[in-house]
Amino acid sequence: MDDTSLGFMTDNSTRLDHVVLWVRDPLAAADFYEKTVGMEPLRTTEFAEGAVSFPSVRLNDETIFDLAPLSLAERMNMLPGAADSAGHPVNHVCLSLSADSFDALRTRLRERDVTVSDFSYDSYGAQGMARRSFYFRDPDGNVFEARHYG
Template sequence: MDARLDHLVCWVSDQLSSLRFYEQVVGLPGVRAEEFREGKAGFPSVRISSDTILDLMAYEASRGVEEATGVQGTAGHPINHFCLAVSKEDFDALQVRLKQHEMKITGTGIYSFGAQGIAPEAMFFADPDGNVMEVRYYE
């Protein structure tokens, strides 16, 4: 099987604030952002890669999600963290943006294992709702 990650869902308290964070601080482009702002889409997303997006879902929507998945008691639970792999240049630029927006880097790592092997450097930080992100680069 050749599988790809299609999307992740993060539960957020303020979808517009979260959209601004992921667009302006993290640097990910919005998907359906204007449609959401115009009330034509139920949630916005941001693009991680050409085939992967991150959905920014309001906590209030959790009941509908449980009905759709058929798995009760799971909606609204945060994940431990998710990881983005970027170039060294983008990694350095993100560190600058985090500092400019007074976002705290909560952890770092060196030579940690991931999907592409060993990453020389990684950093962790939380979004406005406490969803933890790891960002790393590979050589």
């Protein structure tokens, strides 16, 4: 059975739009992702002014991370039981970077005293075998893997 018979999108038309991370302090989280990880903060002023429910950070042209305060959990009613997702861990989110960006991220993390794992080598992922990867946590305990392929 090939991927198309299972209904998987094989024409690269499916993209990851956003990931919602539960955080204690959205502005502190946005600051971490901007200054440590190197992402662009979005809607932080609007959040601080109370105009929007959460800020975000931009991963790339197509993908953002929404930084949802835990206080929003009680309003998660898109599906029965959705509010129960607050505090349910995702194992990790993996960021794919160029070799230079990978090294720069590791340096920034260490400069800010963020614990990083040892390197892993030849780990399988969406683009095949990654040359190197490592793990780190954000201030809310969300685990990230950083890797580069080429």
